[in-house]
Amino acid sequence: MEKIDLIDAHVHLYDEENLSSLRWMDKSLPISCEHTVTEYLVQNWNQGTSRFNFKGIIYIESDVKTELSSGLEGFTPAVRELKFVIEQSVKEEGSILAIVPWAPVPLGPQILELYIDKLFEDINPRKISLIKGFRFLLQDKPDGIMVSKKFIESIKWMAKNKLVFELGIDFHRRGDGQYREVCVLFESVKNATFVIDHFGKPNLALDGFSGNLEAWKRSMYNIHETAVKNNNAVYMKLSGLFSELDKHAENISYEEIVQRATPYFEYALQTFGPARVIWGSDWPVCKLNGGETAFPLWRNLTMDILNNLEASDDEKQRVFSINAVDAYNIHVN
Template sequence: MGKIDLIDAHVHLYDEENLSSLRWMDKSLPISCEHTATKYRAQNWNQESSQFNLRGVIYIESDVKTDLSRGLEGFIPAIRELKFVIEQSIKEEGLIIAIVPWAPVPLGPQVMELYIDELFENINLQKISLVKGFRFLLQDKPDGIMVSRKFIESIKWMAGKNFVFELGIDFHRRGDGQYREVGVLFESVKDATFVIDHFGKPNLAADGFSDNFNAWKRSMKSIHETATKNNNAVYLKLSGLFSELDKHAENLSYEEIVQRATPYFEYALQTFGPFRVIWGSDWPVCKLNGGETAFPLWRNVTMDILNSLEASDDEKQRIFSINAMDAYNIHAS
């Protein structure tokens, strides 16, 4: 086949000014420097030598320091973040084709509406149309938050507005507890669209691999069946596995990385099907455990695994771009 269109469905951006707003950032981290849209394009893309044709990126909120207890004042970092991303979309016109900002989902629809009015104030209507959904990162939040009444009401409100909910959960560090809560959420909300980040963050450590893998499979199967029963469109993002390795990627052979990741790809394709999986790089976070060349490394790992699983050309095209357009309601330009 010719070049494959690629939409990178999981990208974070920030400049020096925004570093202090990131909840997880530490000055000792190698990515504690600006990672702008221009740097993304320059670092990751050489179109002439690539088998891919970049169609754009989806910006996912970067976990800024918001505070639910302070009302709109506590949401200011997220409002600033969106304005920064809009500026980036202007500087690198055509690169950012969808945005998923932070939202105060646990506070219910009334607060959501107030927040979104504030979020969209003074932003060009054409740029507002880039916002396709919202994320409230759950991987580090207390148990019970996503099954609270107000949280569920917010998700129903989002579904009614055709917004996607980006679901960041963590099997590696939280076990199956968060997956059980996702099952309750999917049971409580019908006809909604969800995107699960980073394979749901399984554990790719070498020791106990079989037990880890089988436990993840059982939990993933359960939430997928619940979603299907309630007519929820759930997409699984093929991203973030470098962060779940027990070693830095440079300390593993390419073959070992492929070997560890392949069962997760295979199960994702078997369970969700080639119409409901989406590729993302998790740039620049992927560089923390994947090194400076993490972006092409992950892209190559994905392609080699898809080839080994005998994915068709059409399936590859869906995974690398078409499914993201469907999930995030992106219209072809």
């Protein structure tokens, strides 16, 4: 088999100055230190690999501290975050293929446009073209927010402007309530592109595993059917499962992780299809429950599962790069 092109479709970046702006960061965490593009390349690609050709990354906003009620001033951390990522794209030219910043989606299109004008100030137009969508993380937000009128109107605005909405929800901790709201959102918006992060964050804990899997399958089926009915392009991102394990990955055998993860891979491929699943590492967050070798572990685990599922070479290429190119409308050399 020839080498597979790889686009890492879920990477977070931050330097020392940005640490205090991250909503989830704690000084005790092992990733509470600089994580730049250069650091990503050194940690994950310095040794090379016989299986893959690295093509670049897609940057996903890192959940900075923003305040919806404080106007444009409340969005300052997100603006600062983007400028840092743009600097990174200059420093390691060609490594960042797309950027998905934070956006005040619940406030409606009018505020969204004002924010984007502020976001793009003093940025080279060529670099602005890297921005392919937006994310407002929903996994920890109150019920009802994604089905509010202004939220829906913002997503319609994104669809009109051919921008992706990155959908971060949490089945593990929030149950299927958020999934039902996703279906309402999909029924309210037509012709939009969505990327569901981290398999929708299912529960991979061993206790109650089977029941959690079946409930997740039902929700995924409903989401897919609703999306198809409303002509929405929905991609499932194969990422983030280490965070849903009940133990640190180093305390679970490789074979057991494969066993737990395989049903989720299999159902995602069956339900969304090989042309609608995308690989991402969730670096450096993946290291919290996956250890320092989480990146190669997840990359190799994905390939081994795809081999076990008898995926074709074309399907593997789609998972690791082609589908990301299609979803985010990017160009790769």
